[in-house]
Structure formats: C-alpha cells, structure tokens
Amino acid sequence: MTHTHDLLGIGIGPFNLGLACLADPIDDLDAVFLDAADAFSWHPGMMLPDATLQVPFMADLVTLADPTSRFSYLAFLKDVGRLYPFYIRESFYPLRREYDDYCRWAADRLDSVRWGERVVAVEHDGGAYVVRSATGRTWRARHLVLGTGTAPRLPLDLDGPALHSADYLARKADLLSGGSVTVVGSGQSAAEVYADLLAEQEHHGFELGWVTRSPRFFPMEYTKLTLEMTSPEWSSYFQGLPAPRRAEVQRGQAALSKGISSETINAIYDELYRRAATGGVATTLLTATEVTAAHWDGSTYALDLRHTEQGSTGRLRTDHLVLATGYAPRVPDFLDPVRDRIRWDEHGRFLAGPTFAVDHAGGEVFVQNAEEHTHGFVAPDLGMGAMRSSVILAQVLGREPYAVEKRIAFQEWGIPDRFRDGAPA
Numbered sequence: 001m002t003h004t005h006d007l008l009g010i011g012i013g014p015f016n017l018g019l020a021c022l023a024d025p026i027d028d029l030d031a032v033f034l035d036a037a038d039a040f041s042w043h044p045g046m047m048l049p050d051a052t053l054q055v056p057f058m059a060d061l062v063t064l065a066d067p068t069s070r071f072s073y074l075a076f077l078k079d080v081g082r083l084y085p086f087y088i089r090e091s092f093y094p095l096r097r098e099y100d101d102y103c104r105w106a107a108d109r110l111d112s113v114r115w116g117e118r119v120v121a122v123e124h125d126g127g128a129y130v131v132r133s134a135t136g137r138t139w140r141a142r143h144l145v146l147g148t149g150t151a152p153r154l155p156l157d158l159d160g161p162a163l164h165s166a167d168y169l170a171r172k173a174d175l176l177s178g179g180s181v182t183v184v185g186s187g188q189s190a191a192e193v194y195a196d197l198l199a200e201q202e203h204h205g206f207e208l209g210w211v212t213r214s215p216r217f218f219p220m221e222y223t224k225l226t227l228e229m230t231s232p233e234w235s236s237y238f239q240g241l242p243a244p245r246r247a248e249v250q251r252g253q254a255a256l257s258k259g260i261s262s263e264t265i266n267a268i269y270d271e272l273y274r275r276a277a278t279g280g281v282a283t284t285l286l287t288a289t290e291v292t293a294a295h296w297d298g299s300t301y302a303l304d305l306r307h308t309e310q311g312s313t314g315r316l317r318t319d320h321l322v323l324a325t326g327y328a329p330r331v332p333d334f335l336d337p338v339r340d341r342i343r344w345d346e347h348g349r350f351l352a353g354p355t356f357a358v359d360h361a362g363g364e365v366f367v368q369n370a371e372e373h374t375h376g377f378v379a380p381d382l383g384m385g386a387m388r389s390s391v392i393l394a395q396v397l398g399r400e401p402y403a404v405e406k407r408i409a410f411q412e413w414g415i416p417d418r419f420r421d422g423a424p425a
Contacts, residue, residue: 004128007396008141009033010119010332012040014382015368016147017103018061019389020112021071026393026401032139033110034131036118040107042100045166048192053099054220054261056092059383061106065390065402071109076102123337129364143396146335146358147368150327150380158321160296165189165324168196176200179319180207182284182303184291186214190324191260195268201281209284209318213308216287220259228409229256230378232387237413238376239354243345246373257377258326284316294321329370341365349373355395356388366392 007023009016012035023031058064060073069075073094077083080101086094094102107113117133122144124130131139152164163171165185175181175197183194194210201208228234238246275281286305293304303316329349335342341359343351350358352371359365368388372379390402417423 002130002138002140005030005032005139005141007031007143007145008129008131008139009145009147010122010131010334011035011147011149011368012037012107012113012115013147013149013369014042014061014103015385015388016145017107017113018385019145019147019368019392020110021061021069021106022065022386022389022393022402024071024110024112025069026397029393029397029401031112032141033113034117034119034133034139035113035115036134038115040100040104042103043096043166044100045168045170046189046192047097047100047169048196049097051096051192052091052093053096053382054093054188055382057086057094058092059381059385060102062386064383065386071106073099073102076105079105119332119334121334121337124341129338143364143366145366145368145392146332146370148330148332148370150369151330152323153326153328154323155325156291156294156323158294158296160294160298160301160321162294162296162301162321162323165193165322166327168193168322172196175320175322176204176206178204178206179300180209180317181320181322182209182211182301182316182318183322183324184211184303185322185324185326186212186217186254186260187258187324187326188220188260188264189326191217191264191268193322193324195264195271198268198271198281198283201283202275206319207282207284209286209316211284211286211289211291211303211305211316213290214254214287215309217265217285218255218259219262219265220257221255222262225411226256228411229376230381230383231407231409232405233407233409234413235375235378235384236354239374240414243373246376250373250377253377257380329372338365345373347373355391357395363395366395368392 006029012033016033020033023029057073062069062071077086119131120134121132122129128140128142129144152166181197183190197208288308290306290308291303292306295302301318301321305314305316343358345351350367350370352358352367352374356366357363358367369380378384390404394400
C-alpha cells in the first residue's frame with residue numbers, strides 16, 4: 001500500500017509554504033506539499049522594483065506563530081547578510097521582491113515540498129485521500145490542505161489583447177508601443193500599474209487613463225483600532241453573522257483590504273503636479289465610473305462607461321487595456337471525485353468552519369485563503385496565515401504545537417453577554 005502521510009498540502013503559495021515551515025520541526029507529523037510550478041514564484045507580473053508589502057515584516061511565514069523559527073524573515077535577512085541594512089532602513093515593510101526572495105529561501109530549506117507535481121485528481125479509498133499528479137505519482141494522506149490560490153478576475157467579456165495586472169510586467173513592452181493605455185481598477189495593483197506607466201509616459205509619449213468604479217481613489221485604512229479587526233475574535237464574530245449579513249458587511253469593507261497605500265496615492269499626485277508645472281500631462285482620471293463593456297475592433301478598444309452617481313453614460317477609446325480587477329477563489333477540478341465529502345454554500349463556494357475545515361467530517365480537508373465569505377476580509381491577509389496554519393496543525397495533531405491566541409483586541413464586537421437584556425445587573 002502507498003505510504004500514508006498525516007497531512008498533504010496542494011499548492012505552495014505563501015500560506016501553504018508557511019504551513020510547511022511550521023510543520024517542519026514537528027517530529028510526529030508526516031507532511032508533504034505539492035505544486036505544479038518548478039519553483040516558488042509570488043505575483044511575478046507585479047514585481048515592480050520599488051513595490052513593498054502592505055503588511056509589516058512580522059507577517060512573514062511563521063513569526064506570529066513561532067518567533068523563534070529558523071524560517072523567520074529576520075533569519076532570512078541574517079543568512080543573506082542584509083539584517084543590518086534592514087535595521088538601518090527603519091521600515092517595517094519589506095520590498096515585494098525581497099519577500100519573494102525570502103519565500104524561495106524558505107522553500108529551498110524544506111524537504112517536504114515537491115515541485116513540478118500538478119495534481120489531476122483527488123479520490124478517497126475509504127481510509128484516506130489519494131492524490132494523483134500529472135507525472136503519474138500517487139500520494140496518500142489522512143488530511144488535505146488546499147492552498148491553490150486565486151485566479152485573476154476578468155469581469156468583462158473580452159476579445160483582443162487586453163491583459164490582467166497579473167501579467168503586467170510580462171507584457172509591459174506592448175503597452176509602451178504607442179497610442180493610449182487605460183487602467184481599470186481601484187486597488188493597490190491598479191495604482192502601481194498607473195504609477196509605473198506614468199513614469200514611462202514622458203519617454204514614450206502615450207496617453208494614459210485610469211478608470212475606477214470606486215467613488216474616489218481611497219487609501220487603505222490602517223489605523224490601529226481598525227487593525228484590531230485582523231484578529232481571531234473579529235473573524236469569529238463575522239462567522240457568527242447570517243450569510244446575507246456577512247455579504248453586506250463585506251461590501252462596506254473595501255478600504256480595509258482593497259485600498260491603496262497613502263504613499264502610492266501621494267506619489268502619484270506629486271508626479272502629476274510636477275508634470276503640470278513643466279508643461280502638462282496627457283492623462284485622464286475617472287472615479288465612480290463603471291466599465292460595462294469593452295469592444296475590440298481589431299486595433300482599439302471602445303469602453304462603454306456608466307457613472308454610478310450621475311447615471312450618465314459615455315464611451316472611451318483606448319489602444320491598450322489593463323484590468324487590475326483583482327482575484328477570485330477557484331474550486332479546482334481535481335476535487336470532482338470527492339465533492340460529496342465537501343461542504344458547499346448556496347453559491348458553490350467552500351463552506352469553511354471555525355477551524356478552516358470544509359469537509360462534512362469537520363477535520364479532513366482544510367482551505368487556505370478560500371474562506372473570505374465565511375471568515376471575513378482577513379482571509380487573504382498575510383498576517384493571519386501563521387495563525388490559520390496553527391489552527392490547522394492543532395486539528396491534525398489533536399494538540400496545539402503553537403499557541404493559538406483566542407483574544408488579542410481591546411475592543412469587542414457585538415453586545416457582550418454582560419450587557420445583554422436579561423443579564424444580571
């Protein structure tokens with residue numbers, strides 16, 4: 001019989017990589033992790049030279065679960081001789097490129113990862129899950145952790161050479177070939193693409209536009225009491241809300257997870273101001289404007305526009321189109337043979353419980369960053385990855401190898417029991 005692992009992770013992004021790092025020193029845990037790629041790579045299409053993480057370095061793979069781990073970001077900096085320069089730099093926010101280097105450094109130190117293994121089927125043989133890859137190899141495991149990531153969201157039915165921001169750097173040269181470029185989107189990726197193209201505009205002479213459905217170019221809300229919402233107790237509160245109310249709450253939280261860093265917004269304005277003082281800039285910035293359709297005629301796009309506040313409509317023509325429209329969770333086809341073992345909500349999404357389990361038994365199949373609709377905006381937050389991995393490991397082992405904080409916030413959500421009607425005076 002095929003060897004049976006305790007835990008098998010499918011997909012090696014930051015979250016499952018963090019789980020692999022935290023699992024590594026646990027002697028009585030047999031874990032293996034598979035990924036279709038040949039090596040770790042994190043958002044290569046947006047690896048802009050000056051881009052930084054939007055979370056501090058402590059939101060690394062392991063620190064918030066185990067500050068002593070040999071896989072911490074500070075351990076990486078020490079190993080590569082960059083700890084003192086990082087100290088002198090006096091910024092908590094690593095360069096995105098450095099974070100990618102860090103993750104590859106950690107992956108290279110793990111014996112549990114298997115690259116080049118594209119999973120094609122997951123079955124259950126009555127005792128454990130059987131995982132098959134395109135290479136013909138087979139693994140067997142009692143528990144699965146799905147970290148297959150998200151896919152670029154394309155809200156328009158598109159023809160022509162439009163690209164998602166995920167492919168921006170790979171196709172940037174095409175955008176600089178002339179004509180006009182329009183960026184559609186409202187978050188950090190849209191801002192970074194616009195800023196990068198704005199810096200190129202003087203050298204290449206194209207017109208540049210930015211269209212967002214949001215009522216303004218809003219900054220990420222980053223005050224400390226708001227940051228307390230990236231906590232286990234806020235996530236528990238969110239999970240306790242009825243599904244329709246959770247969706248309503250999510251719609252009002254764009255500034256918590258999908259905003260733009262204040263530094264990026266201010267840098268864009270300062271560049272626009274400088275250019276205006278030295279002859280002007282050929283750019284168009286539109287807020288509260290939805291792109292309802294995009295028509296490709298073989299050489300240019302015609303974008304149908306609708307102003308969400310005025311109700312007015314119009315049309316914008318552009319030679320190149322960049323969609324910075326975010327990402328959406330995906331349910332991989334390889335789960336088809338075991339779909340009956342998994343819990344789904346009314347929209348066909350994973351129905352994750354408090355421990356991130358999605359199977360009917362409540363402790364066999366877990367998800368990483370596929371539970372935003374059940375656990376809230378904290379699901380994709382890098383700072384919550386170590387805590388989620390700690391919870392999953394506790395479920396697999398039947399004990400807490402890493403302490404899991406139950407309460408970290410000063411504030412409380414909902415009316416506390418001591419204040420509820422009928423509570424003792």
